[in-house]
Amino acid sequence: MKKIAVKYIFISLFVLLSSPALPQDNALFFDAAGTPANPKVQVSWNKYHTYAGVTDFCKKLAEAYPDLVTLSSPGKSFQGRDIHVLTISDKKSGDPDHKPGFWIDGNIHSIELQGTEMAMYTAWYICEMFDENTFINQLLKDKVFYIAPTINPDSRDYFANTGVPPRSGLMPYDNDRDGKFDEDGSEDMNGDKNISQIRRKNPDGTFITDPKDPRRMIRVSPGEKGEYEILGMEGIDNDGDGMINEDGPGGYDGNRDWGFNWEPNYIQGGAHKYPFSQPENQAVLAFITEHRNIAGAQSFHNSGGMILKGPSIQGGGAEAYSSTDDAVIDAIGKKGELIIAGYRLVTIWKDMYTVFGGELDWWHGAMGCFVFSNELWNSYLMFYDTASTDQYEFDRLLLFEDSFIPWQKMNHPVYGEVEIGGFSKMAGRLHPGFMLETDAHRNAAFCIYNSFQSPKLEIKDLKVTKLEGGLKEVTATVANRRMLPTHSASNIKYKIDPPDYVFLDGGTVIAGMVVENKDLNITREQKKNPRRMELSNINGYQQISLKWLVKGGNKYTIRVESVKGGQTSAQAE
Ligand SMILES: [Zn+2]
Numbered sequence: 001m002k003k004i005a006v007k008y009i010f011i012s013l014f015v016l017l018s019s020p021a022l023p024q025d026n027a028l029f030f031d032a033a034g035t036p037a038n039p040k041v042q043v044s045w046n047k048y049h050t051y052a053g054v055t056d057f058c059k060k061l062a063e064a065y066p067d068l069v070t071l072s073s074p075g076k077s078f079q080g081r082d083i084h085v086l087t088i089s090d091k092k093s094g095d096p097d098h099k100p101g102f103w104i105d106g107n108i109h110s111i112e113l114q115g116t117e118m119a120m121y122t123a124w125y126i127c128e129m130f131d132e133n134t135f136i137n138q139l140l141k142d143k144v145f146y147i148a149p150t151i152n153p154d155s156r157d158y159f160a161n162t163g164v165p166p167r168s169g170l171m172p173y174d175n176d177r178d179g180k181f182d183e184d185g186s187e188d189m190n191g192d193k194n195i196s197q198i199r200r201k202n203p204d205g206t207f208i209t210d211p212k213d214p215r216r217m218i219r220v221s222p223g224e225k226g227e228y229e230i231l232g233m234e235g236i237d238n239d240g241d242g243m244i245n246e247d248g249p250g251g252y253d254g255n256r257d258w259g260f261n262w263e264p265n266y267i268q269g270g271a272h273k274y275p276f277s278q279p280e281n282q283a284v285l286a287f288i289t290e291h292r293n294i295a296g297a298q299s300f301h302n303s304g305g306m307i308l309k310g311p312s313i314q315g316g317g318a319e320a321y322s323s324t325d326d327a328v329i330d331a332i333g334k335k336g337e338l339i340i341a342g343y344r345l346v347t348i349w350k351d352m353y354t355v356f357g358g359e360l361d362w363w364h365g366a367m368g369c370f371v372f373s374n375e376l377w378n379s380y381l382m383f384y385d386t387a388s389t390d391q392y393e394f395d396r397l398l399l400f401e402d403s404f405i406p407w408q409k410m411n412h413p414v415y416g417e418v419e420i421g422g423f424s425k426m427a428g429r430l431h432p433g434f435m436l437e438t439d440a441h442r443n444a445a446f447c448i449y450n451s452f453q454s455p456k457l458e459i460k461d462l463k464v465t466k467l468e469g470g471l472k473e474v475t476a477t478v479a480n481r482r483m484l485p486t487h488s489a490s491n492i493k494y495k496i497d498p499p500d501y502v503f504l505d506g507g508t509v510i511a512g513m514v515v516e517n518k519d520l521n522i523t524r525e526q527k528k529n530p531r532r533m534e535l536s537n538i539n540g541y542q543q544i545s546l547k548w549l550v551k552g553g554n555k556y557t558i559r560v561e562s563v564k565g566g567q568t569s570a571q572a573e
Contacts, residue, residue, distance in 0.1 A: 034441075036124075045437035046434060065088075067092060070096075072084075086145070088146075088147065089143065101294035101296075104119045104148065107300070111302075112301045112376070117440055122447050148287075151283075154170040169252075170250050175246065178239075183238060187234055189234045193425075195425070197422040198230070200231055201227065255357075260361050262274075268356035296369055297370075300374055301374065302376040302377050305343045305344065307343050308346050311361055316349055328484060332483070368487065370450075395427065404424065407421035456566070457481075459560065475546065480540060504531055506553040508550065509549070533546055557569055
């Protein structure tokens with residue numbers, strides 16, 4: 001009996017160790033719609049990942065799907081952590097880097113953690129659905145995703161292990177300009193991995209506890225008697241300068257560091273030294289400049305339940321943003337409002353604030369991409385009701401007070417007897433576990449829709465006609481089957497990418513022309529190098545017909561090469 005038990009334990013251990021992510025037993029489940037039936041990589045989407053967790057996930061996905069996934073690191077964070085990028089596409093159907101690309105990044109701001117989970121979920125979903133779903137299968141044949149779950153990994157771990165990090169990365173910064181760097185941050189005085197509020201009993205204070213919910217502090221009306229004063233966040237005066245928590249880790253802004261419409265720190269707070277002066281953004285830049293095929297991009301922030309679109313430039317940046325680009329961005333963004341229930345489409349400069357050196361404007365102005373930034377989570381999602389947004393009630397009724405740290409007495413070296421407590425770092429901006437997967441799926445679906453709408457070029461009506469004198473006429477039409485043009489207006493204006501090329505291989509090309517009106521036989525000849533016809537842009541849903549006169553040859557190949565529109569070819573005799 002004992003022997004069998006030992007043997008059984010041994011086998012169980014062996015199974016556990018040899019395959020850490022066992023596929024589930026199909027006898028125990030059947031499929032829900034729209035969900036991978038039997039994922040090779042098992043992930044709990046109701047938790048947040050440490051950097052080690054992100055790394056582990058990326059490695060497992062790359063190992064499980066070698067024909068789809070390549071894991072790379074274009075650079076390291078300030079503290080030396082790799083910035084992971086997952087390249088995901090059907091490798092067998094063509095070189096991923098020659099397909100229209102879609103970029104996703106998360107967590108540029110440290111406390112905006114869940115962008116990482118949105119990015120990871122998207123990566124996981126398209127891999128696990130590749131063999132199960134016709135739409136996803138075709139999408140990965142046509143397109144490529146470049147997914148960077150966290151582009152600020154140092155602060156992510158800081159968040160997990162200590163209290164609430166700054167908005168920035170962890171490069172030391174002299175916030176109070178006293179010549180010392182990061183010398184006076186907050187302290188987790190009760191060791192609960194949270195930086196909580198401090199309150200102190202004071203009859204002259206301006207706060208009392210709410211009789212309906214004594215956890216809540218409310219301000220008294222003028223003349224009314226108070227009970228408490230609020231003294232900021234947990235911490236002490238480390239450097240003895242009479243201020244508490246005035247120079248914590250970091251202190252700049254990763255989203256004011258991008259090389260388009262950039263301004264220095266005295267004009268744009270958080271800008272740091274010069275464009276791309278932060279190592280994490282340098283790594284991202286290195287990857288993106290090597291992947292000019294990226295046509296669309298998505299960056300994840302929190303919070304507010306918004307799908308942000310550019311410009312964030314003061315006055316609307318008419319110089320960089322045209323109405324034709326805006327029409328495309330609007331059409332995709334409006335669909336986003338439907339896909340991500342509870343989120344609304346917002347123009348940054350008009351509806352929020354203006355930004356210099358923001359990532360969004362850089363993508364559009366310097367890379368010619370169509371880009372969105374989603375502010376994840378909002379108070380509406382608590383009760384699906386704009387009128388009921390009480391966080392205390394949500395915490396009480398749905399989380400059973402799990403996101404609130406009860407006020408507890410402690411002795412503070414400066415303030416004496418105080419109480420610390422309040423909402424934990426997981427409340428307010430971050431999804432509670434049970435809602436994380438839902439929003440991850442909706443945000444992934446928005447990315448998938450966006451990527452789907454990047455150009456899909458096809459060659460149709462390829463025809464060879466014999467003419468007199470041994471000449472042949474070759475005609476073909478290049479069609480873009482999707483909403484995005486191969487070139488945004490900003491791309492054309494700033495000459496970011498070369499034009500789209502249409503090659504004719506086989507025979508000697510005597511003349512090449514674009515057919516401007518088929519019925520009236522109006523053409524525009526390209527005198528220079530007609531073997532390689534140049535199209536400045538192929539608009540969304542546009543079709544462009546071409547005509548060549550060719551001498552010799554008997555097999556003709558038409559090849560389209562577009563940086564952001566991908567490559568395709570067709571042959572005729
Ligand atoms: Zn943010």
